Amino acid sequence: MTENRAQLTSSEIASIWTSYMQDSMSKCVLDYFLKHVEDEAIRSVVQFSYDLSSSHIEKLTTIFQEEQIPTPTGFTYDNDVNLNAPRMYTDLFMLTYINHMAKIGLLGYSGFVSISARDDIRNYYREGLNETSELFEKSSKVALSKGVFTRAPYIPYPTKTNYIDTKKYLSSGRPLNAVEISHLFLNIQTNLIGSKLAISFAQGTPRDNIRKWMLRGRDISQKHMQIFTKTLIDNDIQAPCPSDVSITDSTTPPFSDKLNMFHMSFMSAAGTGNYATAAAASQRSDLIVNYERLSLEIAQYAKDGADIVISNAWLEQPPGTIDKEQLTKKKDTME
Structure with missing residues (x-):
């Protein structure tokens, strides 16, 4: 230094x-x-x-x-x-x-x-x-x-400034506002990329447990996209229609399973962060509940992925502090 x-x-x-x-x-x-x-x-x-x-x-x-x-x-x-x-x-x-x-x-x-x-x-x-x-x-x-x-959905320009004058605004019955639409749009895009990556990693891996975990990630992403898309459609808003950004039919893995597992864990962490931000920014109660419960699903998925990574000795440990209690026990043993 x-x-x-x-x-x-x-x-x-x-x-x-x-x-x-x-x-x-x-x-x-x-x-x-x-x-x-x-x-x-x-x-x-x-x-x-x-x-x-x-x-x-x-x-x-x-x-x-x-x-x-x-x-x-x-x-x-x-x-x-x-x-x-x-x-x-x-x-x-x-x-x-x-x-x-x-x-x-x-x-x-x-x-x-x-x-x-x-x-x-x-x-x-x-x-x-x-x-x-x-x-x-x-x-x-x-x-x-x-x-x-892919552009976010369009909405009419506001014609005046309004203030919320009833607690009913926080209920699930009112139309979506621009902030809520923007987060739904972003999370649809995020899950689309995640589902495509999961499919490609599943195609190439020779390990059955990793293939199943990747396909589970694809299913979770697709389910979440359907929930967010339905929310937009139910509010008479056209859901984004991204162009096909598909993968090929190759089954030869370009990346190691270690890299693929890290990549999906990274995407899961980013998705959880997006959901937390969306929940904090949204005012409709049903949206907040959805983001919170779907975050729990991602957390469990990430935990199961971490178990696979640890069992294969692929999880690199970040720098950390010393366990002082263990250090004391070690000293006592030496004495």
Whole structure:
């Protein structure tokens, strides 16, 4: 660690560790995408995203080394990606996937900035926030040009400012407001990407328990999409109709089961965060209840996935504190 520089806080260690794990995963996924992408406009987006992940890995590695903290294993080319695997994903899926991951990245980087105290760490995440914003802009423009950027539902412009004058506004009987529609729309999109990933991972895995877990994740995502879509339709709002961003019929796995399990756990965590935000922002009681009960379903799914990962010794442990009680017991034994 550089002399006279403040030691990293627990929040900063958590941030760089989490970032390294996610960027090492992304780098493997994007390298496989680069091997198969055909559309030149989409390739430019994939390349830009790959370059960002590569740059982030280099910078984070330097931080770990300077602080004399062990660099996480994360995910590597040698163990977690098969570049010779046939094409699993269409170009449009790659584009939609990157656009969606950029949204998650924007939330993540803004959060990391807010919990970092040291100048160099805050600067790293501010720069990452700007880079991810540029990635979202690039991927959105290409998606718009390809006709696959799914817009949120339109509603009439308000003609005046209104105030809530009855508690009935909080009941399930009133029409949806714009805030509630926006969250329903976002969560439909999130579950669509999650269901497609789950299917692709199920197609390739040789392990029966992982295949069943992935297909269960697909079923959960599809069920949640149906609930959110029905809510919109019941309120005379056209549900978003995303273009087909399907996968191919290849059964050769491009990624390791370890990476796939981490990826689905990451998506589950992002989905839970989206549901919590949506529940807090929504005012209709039925929406809040739905988000809370569906979050519990995701939590149980994630727990069952963690059990699989632990049983295969794939779950890398984040940096933590020392168990002082165990340390005392060990000392007593030695004496």
